[in-house]
Amino acid sequence: MIDRTLRIIITILAAVGGLMITDRVVPLMASVISEEFLKIGVFGITMTTILSFIFGGLLGGIVGFLVAPFLLKHLWHLTYWLELRLNKMPGYDVLAGVLGLAIGLIISNLLGSAFLPIPIVGKYVPLVLSVILGYLGVNVAIRKREEIFNMFSSLPTLPWINREGKERVKDNFKSDGMCQAKILDTSVIIDGRIADICRSGFIEGMLIIPTFVLEELQHIADSSDLLKRNRGRRGLDILNRMQKELALNVHIENRDFEDIAEVDSKLIKLGQLLQAKVITNDYNLNKVAELQGVSVLNINELSNAVKPVVLPGEEMVVHVVKDGKEFGQGVAYLDDGTMIVVDGGKKHIGETVGVLVTSVLQTAAGRMIFAKPKAVM
Numbered sequence: 001m002i003d004r005t006l007r008i009i010i011t012i013l014a015a016v017g018g019l020m021i022t023d024r025v026v027p028l029m030a031s032v033i034s035e036e037f038l039k040i041g042v043f044g045i046t047m048t049t050i051l052s053f054i055f056g057g058l059l060g061g062i063v064g065f066l067v068a069p070f071l072l073k074h075l076w077h078l079t080y081w082l083e084l085r086l087n088k089m090p091g092y093d094v095l096a097g098v099l100g101l102a103i104g105l106i107i108s109n110l111l112g113s114a115f116l117p118i119p120i121v122g123k124y125v126p127l128v129l130s131v132i133l134g135y136l137g138v139n140v141a142i143r144k145r146e147e148i149f150n151m152f153s154s155l156p157t158l159p160w161i162n163r164e165g166k167e168r169v170k171d172n173f174k175s176d177g178m179c180q181a182k183i184l185d186t187s188v189i190i191d192g193r194i195a196d197i198c199r200s201g202f203i204e205g206m207l208i209i210p211t212f213v214l215e216e217l218q219h220i221a222d223s224s225d226l227l228k229r230n231r232g233r234r235g236l237d238i239l240n241r242m243q244k245e246l247a248l249n250v251h252i253e254n255r256d257f258e259d260i261a262e263v264d265s266k267l268i269k270l271g272q273l274l275q276a277k278v279i280t281n282d283y284n285l286n287k288v289a290e291l292q293g294v295s296v297l298n299i300n301e302l303s304n305a306v307k308p309v310v311l312p313g314e315e316m317v318v319h320v321v322k323d324g325k326e327f328g329q330g331v332a333y334l335d336d337g338t339m340i341v342v343d344g345g346k347k348h349i350g351e352t353v354g355v356l357v358t359s360v361l362q363t364a365a366g367r368m369i370f371a372k373p374k375a376v377m
Helices: 002-031 047-088 091-115 125-143 145-153 159-171 186-191 193-200 211-221 226-244 263-274 283-291 299-306
Strands: 182-184 207-210 250-253 277-280 296-298 315-323 330-333 339-342 352-363 366-373
Touching: 002 047, 091 125, 091 145, 125 145, 182 263, 186 193, 186 211, 186 226, 186 277, 193 226, 193 299, 207 211, 207 263, 211 226, 211 250, 211 263, 226 250, 263 277, 263 283, 277 283, 283 296, 296 299, 315 339, 339 352
Parallel strands: 182 207, 182 277, 207 250, 277 296, 339 366
Antiparallel strands: 315 330, 315 352, 330 339, 352 366
């Protein structure tokens, strides 16, 4: 119904446009068609009017009717594209863009009136200025949105902004009482353990996934390297499962920082802006974020903390799978991935043997257990 109505409107506009064109063209045809012929009247209507309706209105309407589907198709594509872009933009960006557009159009209107007396080009200058200044207003306002809202929040005449404006962005990312929002980085999504931790209920509140992290995941998933491609697809599958199967409070954050190139730096900036914690298993990101005052939850530290405590002198049964770095050593692993270095275990590779723990070493990468076969002890 909407397409049919729009097609009729386009047809009528094309017919009117054709009439306007032929109304100017037909008098110029006097050199080809005699003026006496153009003045002939039929039922009180001159041939000039008849020709204008036939060649202008009728042909214009036919052209408009035929071209309307093509125009409507591109119009709907433009509408869907604008809607998609606006849906991805945060509310503060949309508000800043509208404000910038309004200011740009006001300035162009003031400047454009000064050019109207100029012959020929004067009436087209305001249109050009409106396009240029409107575009500049939108872009500058979006890039400077934080400074603009901070400027408004400092005005004493707007107490409601002073009290609430600075906290409104932060409060939008709080849920379930005072639970602080958490931002997921790329490494922890690919790792996959975050889904199991969320299922267990140890992480509360909103989980924020920035669009620049999704773009990095997609870039990894499209890599020509098979290993990277599998890791990227695994991360996207885990996110999909967290959203649909686990029914978690997951928020896709469209805010981006185009002046920052590194994804880690963007994560820290977003954490500072939203007063949110960053969940990661990247050791370097952990340290840099802490230096800049952003709280970090490291999955590796959590994993090390929940591993069972093993004391020297305890017995255990392990399966030696490979030789170690030092001469005669063998390496085994517990179910949680903890490495056990068995002194003199090289000759037991492929065997399940009983060992006694001699020492335990805690490192940033995890926990290592040193042991010897019971027979050697």
